[in-house]
Amino acid sequence: QINSASVIVIFGATGDLAKRKLYPSIYNLYEKGHLTDDFAVVGVARRQLSNEEFRNNVKDSIYENSSKAADSKEDSFVKHFFYQPFDVTNDESYQALKSMLENLDQQFSIPGNRIFYLAMAPEFFGTIALNLEAEGLTQTDGWKRLVIEKPFGHNLPSAKKLNEEIRQVFSEDEIYRIDHYLGKEMVQNIEVIRFANALFEPLWNNRYISNIQITSSETVGVETRGGYYEKSGALRDMVQNHILQMVALLAMEPPIKLTTEDIRNEKIKVFRSLRPVIPEEVDQYFVRGQYDAGEVNDKEVQGYREESNVDPESNTETFVAGKVMIDNFRWAGVPFYIRTGKRMATKSTKIVVEFKELPMNLYFEQQEEKGPNLLVINIQPEEGMRLHLNAKKSSPTGGTTPIQLEFNNNSLTSINTPEAYERLLYDCMKGDATNFTHWDEVALSWQFIDPISIAWANNKEEDFPNYAAGSMGPRKSEKLLEKDGFKWWPIT
Numbered sequence: 001q002i003n004s005a006s007v008i009v010i011f012g013a014t015g016d017l018a019k020r021k022l023y024p025s026i027y028n029l030y031e032k033g034h035l036t037d038d039f040a041v042v043g044v045a046r047r048q049l050s051n052e053e054f055r056n057n058v059k060d061s062i063y064e065n066s067s068k069a070a071d072s073k074e075d076s077f078v079k080h081f082f083y084q085p086f087d088v089t090n091d092e093s094y095q096a097l098k099s100m101l102e103n104l105d106q107q108f109s110i111p112g113n114r115i116f117y118l119a120m121a122p123e124f125f126g127t128i129a130l131n132l133e134a135e136g137l138t139q140t141d142g143w144k145r146l147v148i149e150k151p152f153g154h155n156l157p158s159a160k161k162l163n164e165e166i167r168q169v170f171s172e173d174e175i176y177r178i179d180h181y182l183g184k185e186m187v188q189n190i191e192v193i194r195f196a197n198a199l200f201e202p203l204w205n206n207r208y209i210s211n212i213q214i215t216s217s218e219t220v221g222v223e224t225r226g227g228y229y230e231k232s233g234a235l236r237d238m239v240q241n242h243i244l245q246m247v248a249l250l251a252m253e254p255p256i257k258l259t260t261e262d263i264r265n266e267k268i269k270v271f272r273s274l275r276p277v278i279p280e281e282v283d284q285y286f287v288r289g290q291y292d293a294g295e296v297n298d299k300e301v302q303g304y305r306e307e308s309n310v311d312p313e314s315n316t317e318t319f320v321a322g323k324v325m326i327d328n329f330r331w332a333g334v335p336f337y338i339r340t341g342k343r344m345a346t347k348s349t350k351i352v353v354e355f356k357e358l359p360m361n362l363y364f365e366q367q368e369e370k371g372p373n374l375l376v377i378n379i380q381p382e383e384g385m386r387l388h389l390n391a392k393k394s395s396p397t398g399g400t401t402p403i404q405l406e407f408n409n410n411s412l413t414s415i416n417t418p419e420a421y422e423r424l425l426y427d428c429m430k431g432d433a434t435n436f437t438h439w440d441e442v443a444l445s446w447q448f449i450d451p452i453s454i455a456w457a458n459n460k461e462e463d464f465p466n467y468a469a470g471s472m473g474p475r476k477s478e479k480l481l482e483k484d485g486f487k488w489w490p491i492t
């Protein structure tokens with residue numbers, strides 16, 4: 001158990017994220033006994049709701065989304081929940097919230113510890129932070145923390161502006177910028193696989209690795225988020241954050257110790273080593289796609305341009321493939337290929353580390369027989385890893401055959417591994433910011449992304465739509481690797 005004695009204020013309490021992820025995650029922590037009884041959650045949103053109605057909504061969200069529901073702890077759990085109708089631009093809302101927090105501190109013996117969780121439209125992040133301070137909500141005897149959801153700006157200048165606003169009120173170590181990929185079991189495992197085994201680290205460099213491939217594919221389309229996605233696209237939605245975070249974890253040097261500062265410093269060095277992609281060279285390094293109509297999981301689906309709130313001539317990319325180069329001593333010359341997209345053939349996040357060829361070939365007469373050594377890290381939906389090796393064929397005529405050593409995380413723990421949000425909320429209550437992104441990571445990743453998005457905004461892609469829903473993206477994505485003599489390894 002941690003000292004969870006805190007009030008968590010959730011802005012956007014009636015929103016999708018709160019319902020699908022936050023309430024079920026807090027409940028799971030409670031159900032597993034990770035929370036002491038001295039905590040309260042205050043939901044704030046525009047809508048008028050009574051505490052009772054809010055509690056019922058929270059319960060519904062638990063029944064719908066938590067694997068731990070139906071053990072009758074829901075009633076005692078929701079007694080910790082309170083609701084406050086809120087207008088983020090109105091002083092009176094903050095005053096009312098302030099007295100509510102003071103009452104809850106008394107009622108639950110909480111020493112003034114406060115988490116402000118912004119699960120809502122980012123245009124209000126700055127306003128909220130400044131008003132929290134102006135109205136005295138951040139002047140407390142306990143600690144205060146700000147949890148902030150993506151998108152953190154839409155380019156470097158807007159991210160800087162936002163950061164300056166929130167930094168007027170919260171110090172860097174009080175800001176918890178969520179990247180939910182950092183809460184995933186197997187993303188956290190990258191560091192352990194690399195640094196707790198004698199086997200991989202000596203080979204983890206440009207002498208033995210030929211390339212690394214990261215795929216995060218989705219079968220869903222843009223759903224109801226056309227408005228947001230039109231301005232974002234796959235580059236900002238997935239690459240700037242989740243994908244580059246995985247690159248950093250794969251590429252970083254061993255940290256001095258497993259402290260927040262040491263780990264984040266190593267990641268920052270990776271971001272600093274990213275080879276900038278200048279606008280004139282974007283096509284050499286990055287390709288974009290947009291889905292057309294097609295068939296996904298045996299169902300006919302429409303193209304991106306037909307989706308609601310999407311421009312019928314939209315230039316927004318729903319797929320990105322790229323070659324990311326890390327110009328440092330360890331990785332010089334090793335491409336990190338990344339790809340992500342909506343409406344692809346399968347929902348999967350996987351990392352493939354491809355090792356170089358042997359110095360001499362004793363066994364393989366035909367080129368096709370030769371299987372390189374691959375280390376595959378399955379992030380989702382399966383969690384685990386697989387090592388591709390070659391071994392002797394069991395036959396009198398001899399020969400070789402590819403074999404695979406496999407570890408499946410789900411079968412080891414047999415119970416569901418905790419949800420990403422469950423871990424991240426728990427870390428925030430503990431005050432552990434390791435799996436949240438530091439401002440320098442955010443700034444450097446935007447610095448890398450901006451020239452690409454500027455080049456794409458200025459040059460309309462004439463080919464769009466250029467991949468059928470249910471495929472693995474446009475042909476150009478294959479070509480990106482072919483020209484370097486590589487290919488995407490299948491991810492199924």
Ligand code: BG6
Pocket residue numbers: 218237238349
């Ligand atoms: C979010 C993006 O950050 O990540 C979504 O905004 C995307 O567009 C989601 O669907 C993918 O997350 P996961 O955990 O399903 O891989």
